Amino acid sequence: MTGKPAAITEADLVAYVDDRLPSERRADVEAHLARHAEDAARVAAWQQQADDLRVHFDRDLNEPVPAEMAALFAAQHPSMLGPALRIAAVLALVLLGVGAGWYGRGAFAPVDIVAALPQEATRAHLVYSREVLHPVEVTAKEEQHLVTWLSKRLGTALKVPNLSGQGFGLVGGRLLPASSGNHTAAQFMYENRQGQRLTLYVRTGEAGGDTSFRFTGEGNAVAFYWVEDGFGYALTGETGREALMPAARAVYEQLTR
């Protein structure tokens, strides 16, 4: 950098916390904070506060839309399809499905449906376990709310296994799309003191019947998974098989008890 940077203003501190500064100005602010403990403490408090506010306000987003509000849109947008046409369309899709089922009978065998479980779980694990700022939607601080919410969305009472015996504490959880059931899945994230993360992925509507406790590896990530009573479970970690095994056993025992 050339020349002396312009003096740091309060607006700079605000924009620094909101991450809206160009990188050069950002560096100026950081240099300033290193020399001014009071401003540094102020900024740190603001940053913590911003995180807390996001968690606080995000709880409100899950509330169902009141019927009278939804009604505003029904009046605005009458359905394009009349009831008779809709029935015909559904029928056509069913027939299409039957046809696809017959021709695709090899491709869509139950074993493939089950294999999608660890794949989806692993993909979700790789995305969110790397996340520094927002690894979960709802943190373990609000465990009760987390469980109630995800149970409601998956349409079944969920419980969260305790892995403290294996050195892993609950970080929180999130809702995810899934290819089975009502197309929703829950992901619970755990972390140990070394910062290693495990995720437990749960989805509904597994059609293939119960399976035994299985293991699969995809790249660096490994997963234990099983299906029971229509629920698919997968515990994923980038730990290797041996390290994941005790946690997987604990989950299995707690959930199938």
Next chain:
Amino acid sequence: MLFRRPPHPIEAEIPRLRRFALALTRDRDTADDLVQDAVARALAAWATRRGDDAALRPWLFTILHNRWRSRQQREWARPDRVALDDTTEDIQEISGGQWEALEMRDLESALAKLSEEQRAVLLLVGVEGLSYEEAARVQNVPIGTVMSRLARARDRLRSLMDGEPPQAGEGSGRTHLRRVK
């Protein structure tokens, strides 16, 4: 379900409009009434709206904020009106051991002590991610005001959370509600 009508773009914004309205009004029924009003206006203006989808949220927030302002102006004329800033809210009874819930309630009660505009700007910029320009448009003030309002709001919230002495109208036991760091 199959063949549901495609959702209107505004519909997806309703949860965010509701929480913005709640931050302004501090009352669920008033907030929902306000959202209802704002959405009806937005739908009426939809056909003539310009701008891309990225600007939809600030546009909706601006409509809602304007509706709230005009309501308040009507309210102002009423003799029995109580200024929002004068109200104090009783802290609900707290069951033992729920530290996390305590912390949340602490934030909630601290937010209640901010001015409506401070609460709104924290939500718009910090949570909804609006740019300073967009937030300034929603609140109908210059950008500089948004910046200083943010600084005041954050400082005030910080001192409230760090255990400012309890104020009149709140029960004893308030002191251990401060944030645990």
